[in-house]
Amino acid sequence: MQKASNGTRARNRPEDQLGRKEGRTVSRQVLADHVYEELLASLMDGRLEPGTAVSIDGTARELDVSPTPVREALARLEHTGMVRRVALKGYRVAPVFTREDFADLMEARLAIEPVNARLACTRLNPHRLAELEQTVADLKSAPRGPSFAEYKDYLEADERFHQLIAQQTDNQFLVGAYAALGGQVQRFRLFGGVGITDAENAIAEHQSVLDALSGGDPEKAGAAMAAHIQKVRERAMADAPEE
């Protein structure tokens, strides 16, 4: 049982161990934070499929840490809805969306996001507008192949666009409310396994939201966002398998 000083076992990639940059501790991260991010990435990337059990001990072995930080990371993850826990039975990845779940999610987004867009519009500054423009540009240039690795960037840019708008409301509660949905939005990708089939339409809609924002018309921005979400819903419901 080889172990270093303490609290730091011999690890495969010691360079990405703690939140250090050029030898100086910057952000003071602990092991549980790393496990959290690792698990979150696995969930988002689809490496962990819905329904799969996420064993505490197994994950600990895999990441070469003790079960304690894994337990803590999973406790945090549970609150995001990405994993579910049954007492004494462990965690498993939340199940796939049904059509009803998806409709509910869109209904919730329809309640929150147009408000975000409206408020963001009244508080927009040039720097943040530039970020949004960059994100839309990323969206346009992202590859859209059939496999997940190929449309990953596209999805990330999409998610970032909506998240930026939430952040620009300067309202921590709206950011929080969107974040609670945001994790789910990502999971939607697993909904029936449909790829990106509506990129052209979606990009145009994002662009029109952006135009309304930069035009400084809050009502128009809210309406554009509402229209976008409704269209996304319609297209997805048409595409999705009956199940």
Added chain:
Amino acid sequence: MQKASNGTRARNRPEDQLGRKEGRTVSRQVLADHVYEELLASLMDGRLEPGTAVSIDGTARELDVSPTPVREALARLEHTGMVRRVALKGYRVAPVFTREDFADLMEARLAIEPVNARLACTRLNPHRLAELEQTVADLKSAPRGPSFAEYKDYLEADERFHQLIAQQTDNQFLVGAYAALGGQVQRFRLFGGVGITDAENAIAEHQSVLDALSGGDPEKAGAAMAAHIQKVRERAMADAPEE
């Protein structure tokens, strides 16, 4: 070091140990769940004041459990915004609301709750309507003394009213979004330490939301809810200390 078999240390009040009723395990709860609920109650009741440090080891000693379940409970709690964590420094109770925080919270509620009311109205059934009526009755009959213990019931009924409406949307995401805010709504009580000064007005507003719901007019229900939240904001902002 006296200890029972394992996983169950000698405890002061063995009767409230696990989720047991008449000796049979009913809900399969684990220690971390109990710690979570205990901490949540302390937070909600105001026994833990904002800014106070919540020591892991100290809480463990106090509840007579090991630090492991406490750590897990706090990890979950952090995601609700009730406590904040700084790596290697521990947890402390989230700071009091400022006027801006409060305004933001009301803005967020204004985005979500009228939608909830509208949707709840379209999906209301007699049983659930009765629950709502009972809650408004509770609100009317609750004592409203100056100390926290005296207006605790009032606040609970108030919170329950809004929560019931969220649940009646039958939309897990809207319930989740409201729940994320709900914890904060409770914390608002600490905002300046003002007691219940607007009970008569608030009760009338709740009643009119209920009337609109039972009347089956979604638009009216949404409008009544929006009006209620706006009034709450106005009254609180007028009452609240300048700071």
Added chain:
DNA sequence: CATGTTCAGATCCTATAGGGACGCCTCAGG
């Protein structure tokens, strides 16, 4: 007086041990 240093106690964090529950496989008996 102001500032930097040292040291002790509290606290955080991770690892590890070990009990109980559950599932799976084997294997004996009908």
Added chain:
DNA sequence: CCTGAGGCGTCCCTATAGGATCTGAACATG
């Protein structure tokens, strides 16, 4: 062949040990 009991491994859960880190106070120095 089918069935049920028992062994074995895995996993969850909690407790405990001990190194790492922070905090605050006493103390030294310019």
